[in-house]
Amino acid sequence: MRSETDSRPLFRTRTQVGIVGAGPAGLMLGHLLHLRGIQSFIIEDRSEEHVIERVRAGVLEQSTVDLMHEVGLGDRLSRLGLRHEGIHVAFDGRRHRIPLAELTGGRAITIYGQNEVVKDLIGARVASGEPLLFEVEDVGVAELDSHLPKIRFRLKGGLHEVTCDFIAGCDGSHGICQPSIPASHVKIYEHVYPFAWLGILADAPPSSEELVYSLHERGFALFSMRSPRVTRLYLQCAPDENIEDWPDEAIWAELMTRLRTRDGWAPNEGPVTQKSITRMRSVVVEPMNYGRLFLAGDAAHIVPPTGAKGLNLAMADVWRMAQGLDAFYRSGSDQVLRDYSARGLRRTWRAQRFAGWMTSALHRGGNDDAFEHPRQLAELEYLVSSRAAMTSLAESYVGGPLD
Numbered sequence: 001m002r003s004e005t006d007s008r009p010l011f012r013t014r015t016q017v018g019i020v021g022a023g024p025a026g027l028m029l030g031h032l033l034h035l036r037g038i039q040s041f042i043i044e045d046r047s048e049e050h051v052i053e054r055v056r057a058g059v060l061e062q063s064t065v066d067l068m069h070e071v072g073l074g075d076r077l078s079r080l081g082l083r084h085e086g087i088h089v090a091f092d093g094r095r096h097r098i099p100l101a102e103l104t105g106g107r108a109i110t111i112y113g114q115n116e117v118v119k120d121l122i123g124a125r126v127a128s129g130e131p132l133l134f135e136v137e138d139v140g141v142a143e144l145d146s147h148l149p150k151i152r153f154r155l156k157g158g159l160h161e162v163t164c165d166f167i168a169g170c171d172g173s174h175g176i177c178q179p180s181i182p183a184s185h186v187k188i189y190e191h192v193y194p195f196a197w198l199g200i201l202a203d204a205p206p207s208s209e210e211l212v213y214s215l216h217e218r219g220f221a222l223f224s225m226r227s228p229r230v231t232r233l234y235l236q237c238a239p240d241e242n243i244e245d246w247p248d249e250a251i252w253a254e255l256m257t258r259l260r261t262r263d264g265w266a267p268n269e270g271p272v273t274q275k276s277i278t279r280m281r282s283v284v285v286e287p288m289n290y291g292r293l294f295l296a297g298d299a300a301h302i303v304p305p306t307g308a309k310g311l312n313l314a315m316a317d318v319w320r321m322a323q324g325l326d327a328f329y330r331s332g333s334d335q336v337l338r339d340y341s342a343r344g345l346r347r348t349w350r351a352q353r354f355a356g357w358m359t360s361a362l363h364r365g366g367n368d369d370a371f372e373h374p375r376q377l378a379e380l381e382y383l384v385s386s387r388a389a390m391t392s393l394a395e396s397y398v399g400g401p402l403d
């Protein structure tokens with residue numbers, strides 16, 4: 001930040017909406033605003049390559065797919081995305097299919113990596129000619145409760161100040177926007193799960209056309225994919241484990257143990273191209289705004305990845321925020337913006353409910369595990385034998401319309 005005695009020049013810019021963070025939330029918001037003729041200024045503290053290469057979510061809900069098409073970014077998604085009309089739940093050595101589309105009037109999920117979504121959005125931003133700055137440093141936000149909040153940062157040694165009508169905090173779970181809200185104005189709900197996910201990408205053709213969520217007595221495992229040549233797999237592990245302690249052979253052995261079913265199905269093996277461990281937690285920030293700062297995506301909430309909701313919630317947030325900003329600039333009404341947090345929190349808690357349920361049904365090691373495991377098996381038996389229970393899962397998994 002700039003001090004009183006700092007003699008370096010200060011570059012001042014004016015925009016309508018300043019956006020901190022160029023993940024899916026910030027980039028989609030910038031695009032939605034551009035389509036509505038609203039100016040925005042996006043800053044990101046990592047490099048463009050890093051943002052594109054980061055391996056994260058891969059399951060798009062129906063409404064996220066529809067949104068990508070609506071905003072003119074459906075071409076690559078149509079060509080490369082894999083539409084899945086069902087998922088499998090495996091336990092006791094057997095796989096059971098849940099026909100998502102049949103149970104939800106044709107809604108489905110699409111496998112399309114978050115990095116592909118980000119690539120599409122960066123392409124659109126560059127084509128729009130609107131500002132998108134990577135590798136900025138020392139980002140701060142100020143005067144949030146005024147009508148002209150500011151974003152300040154350094155870029156290549158120069159000091160910059162962007163004066164905005166609104167700031168969108170899209171800077172993820174380790175960003176600076178949410179902590180800039182005075183503690184007396186915000187409540188943070190947090191739940192830390194007693195396990196983590198070890199995830200790998202492997203150059204191996206997927207051996208199932210649909211995802212397989214598995215509960216094994218040694219713990220949870222998930223079979224997924226990114227393309228017809230790349231398999232994505234996850235294992236439940238302890239939260240304090242180091243990835244260096246997991247050689248590839250040990251990962252494959254554990255995956256095979258937990259995923260192989262009695263009919264002989266198992267994942268195909270191949271060279272591991274990426275591996276990491278992610279701790280699991282749930283966070284909800286309430287409210288999602290303070291003054292002229294509005295939070296979206298992981299800056300406002302984190303859901304355990306079991307329900308595949310994080311990226312989709314981020315998209316729903318910025319869709320709603322863009323509606324509110326559009327109404328403000330068109331008619332001067334801030335009613336939609338005033339409802340932004342309450343509507344977002346309703347969707348967020350619904351997602352927390354579902355992701356929490358999926359997590360507790362499929363992971364081992366909670367309290368009283370000796371009792372819990374047979375109870376979990378009874379829960380899964382019920383799930384796959386009841387059309388009502390499968391419909392409940394399917395509705396939440398494919399996600400509701402944007403609201």
Ligand SMILES: Cc1cc2nc3c(=O)[nH]c(=O)nc-3n(C[C@H](O)[C@H](O)[C@H](O)COP(=O)(O)OP(=O)(O)OC[C@H]3O[C@@H](n4cnc5c(N)ncnc54)[C@H](O)[C@@H]3O)c2cc1C
Pocket residue numbers: 020021022023024025026043044045046051055056057058059114139170171172173174175176278296297298299305307308309310311312314
């Ligand atoms: C390892 C991992 C696996 C995941 N798997 C899944 C999954 O399978 N399914 C699912 O739905 N979700 C998954 N998620 C969650 C999903 O990836 C996130 O919900 C999604 O990235 C949220 O998008 P976002 O734009 O809100 O935040 P992010 O993608 O985190 O983007 C925030 C951006 O802000 C930038 N930033 C941070 N601080 C600053 C700053 N001070 N100044 C400027 N820029 C800043 C960051 O570099 C980043 O680019 C996973 C997350 C992780 C970490």
